[in-house]
Amino acid sequence: MRQNDTLDFVHHGDKYFLHHLSIDCVIFGYHERQLKVLLLKWKNAEKWSLPGGFIKLEETLEDAASRILTERTGLSQLFLQQFHTFGEPKRSVRTAADIAHLESIWKTDVPKEHWLLKRTVSIGYYSVTEYSQVNPQPDYLSDECTWHDIHSIPQLVFDHNLIVTEALKALRMQINLQPIGYNLLPKKFTLPEIHDLYETILDKKLDRRNFPKKLLSLGIIKKLDEQKSIGAHRSPFLYKFDKRKYDKALKEGIVLAF
Amino acid sequence: MRQNDTLDFVHHGDKYFLHHLSIDCVIFGYHERQLKVLLLKWKNAEKWSLPGGFIKLEETLEDAASRILTERTGLSQLFLQQFHTFGEPKRSVRTAADIAHLESIWKTDVPKEHWLLKRTVSIGYYSVTEYSQVNPQPDYLSDECTWHDIHSIPQLVFDHNLIVTEALKALRMQINLQPIGYNLLPKKFTLPEIHDLYETILDKKLDRRNFPKKLLSLGIIKKLDEQKSIGAHRSPFLYKFDKRKYDKALKEGIVLAF
DNA sequence: AGTTTATTCTGTGAAAAATACGCAATGGTA
DNA sequence: TACCATTGCGTATTTTTCACAGAATAAACT
Known part of the structure; x- marks a missing residue:
């Protein structure tokens, strides 16, 4: 099943998703004076990444971000805020695939113009949630899905470290312009x-x-x-x-x- | 020449540019208590649009925004600031083509999966400049390239009116966090x-x-x-x-x- | 067991600083 | 000398800063 899902995604994803585009979500978790970020560890790889994914052909960016988040982590109903779009030319899903368990698929026959090898521009979204009651679940692409303290984030794939930094900057700016806490604190x-x-x-x-x-x-x-x-x-x-x-x-x- | 450029763009652009992605620039012009926006009028069309274009395969987003701006308006060296990415599913270049002078090309033979018919997500950039000394030049796609007062902006193509509104919001927020004026006022x-x-x-x-x-x-x-x-x-x-x-x-x- | 003391956190009022605003002074021209 | 945009001054108001009093409990003491 899961292997079939992966194969389908690799071989036919180009028909369901917009090419060259992806979404990455920076989910901040708050609990008792601690601010953390939700990271995924890909199967058979040592590096961590942000939850991310692709945009369906007929889906708003907000819907895509929300769906991706639910698929990857089990979290839903979060308020997502777009903050920046990242597009250095060297970005591509290939680099990720190289270190992921998709390796075996690539080795056999990978056409040079495969959609996952193309340059990818990623739209960044962030959110903040109370993490003590939440139990994030990794999807079939990932081994682990855990919270990491904002002060000790490991090395991430691609430019994801930059994305986290920028998300934090955006969040701190946002706080001065909008109230926060309704979803992070008890009713009283x-x-x-x-x-x-x-x-x-x-x-x-x-x-x-x-x-x-x-x-x-x-x-x-x-x-x-x-x-x-x-x-x-x-x-x-x-x-x-x-x-x-x-x-x-x-x-x-x-x-x-x- | 110009007609050839257009034909080349329509028929072979898919090889030079990232699909599904475009950039739109909101260029604010300031002069003597007036704030204006630079708009283009497409040939043989009544509607106005923001200067926009596509991203080359090996080009940073910032470089693309800068190049597009120079190509469309003759302006260069502007400080561009990314502010939001717009991606409603119904966005596509086709709507634009329908009302532009490319019409004749489309009518003859247009494959359903042509790259210009695909849904397009647009990355928004804004800038501010002193417009009295500047003489913007339309490119071969446009009739006119003129400044419009911020309070009387005509109906624009796609969601460009929304993009202008959001750019203005971002600019006004930015002003409270960064100084402004070095490029807008005389040395003394x-x-x-x-x-x-x-x-x-x-x-x-x-x-x-x-x-x-x-x-x-x-x-x-x-x-x-x-x-x-x-x-x-x-x-x-x-x-x-x-x-x-x-x-x-x-x-x-x-x-x-x- | 009852009382006192120690500790630690919450809660407010008073002084200082910054800001808003009316009004008068300045300086250059006609 | 009248005019007018710029500038400076002085007071009212608001905002920010800061220190100490009050409350709740545990531990120590008698």
Whole structure:
């Protein structure tokens, strides 16, 4: 089955997919002050890569990104954001195939003008998710599918290290223009929790006293009368997002300038 | 000659260019409080379009964007910035060809799987230039090549109206993170001149008295001892960019928050 | 067992800095 | 001397910075 899938993809993929184009997804995972990236390890290869794939002939770019992500990792319903398109001439799927388990297929008979040997331009998407509850599943092309800390990313195939760097840059810029956290925090959360989230993503200290003021004055978060017990310390108040104002800020943009 | 070029492009372009991919450039032109966009009018057609073209097999995306721009408009050496990739499934060059002077070629014999009929994903680039000294020249595919005020852009082919809107959004966001003006103003300029530039691009009022403070405190511009004569009015002081700090801000980013 | 002390985290108010804005001063021309 | 765009000044308002008081619990002590 799986071997047939692979053969079909290699030999007939050119009829289903746009040539020269691919999509790569940088999925950031957040949990308890840690920011990670989801990487796949190809079968019989030592190098890691981003989840990626091709675009069907009659599919929007967003749909393709979403489908690829689900196929490769089992994750779905993520908010994906396009951030840059990478197209150095030397990029091609061949390099990948060389180190993957497709090797045996190539060795037998590979026409010089095969679609997978062509130069490939890749459109980059990123997303952020809470990773503690999620259990990503590798597909038939991959051995492993695991989270890697943003500070210790291994060497990746092609220009994928560059893609991760650029995605992180885009995410950090985006955070100043759109709210974040609705999908990353529990329904009710404390100020330290959302504060930690922002500090981790931006990788810098944010003043504990000023931080809530902006979000509160914009009405994006609201204070509740409840408090959370956190053991041997003063109980922090709980907050929740004001979904209407949150969505409005998401749509129209804001200037947080953290 | 020109007809031969066209025929060669239509019949053999598939051997020189990446399929399914194109580049569109939004060139903003600034002059005396006016922001315009450079548009081409195709021969024998009433609709306007952005300058665009295809990517050669062994060419970086940036080189392609730069080459396309020079070929279509005669402009060169512009700083181009990639901002988004557009790929709705219905996009194809065919729609364009239908209304262009290539019509006659299509009518005779056009194979269903011709490369120009395929779905096309377009990578968007933008730039800003001083347009008063520039005289854009249409190429052999176009009748006209003229500047259109940002507030009265005609109906464009495909999704080009959307591309212009998105480019403008990206430019306005970019302005808050990087300095602008080095290529748009004379070596020595007055505060009102650079003030007008920012107001025009952002399309909103900026306080006349506080505006210079940010640029001066960041050291990006420096006051000179000279003044400029502007007729029957008080002579404004001249300023110049501090190229080192300007380039540093360009590279590392700043937060202007206008 | 009850009380005190120590620790660690949350929460706010007051001072400083930056920004907004009205208004007056400047300088060049007619 | 009237005009007008540019410039500078002074005060009101907002935003940012910063330090200490308060709360909750565990451990130590009597």
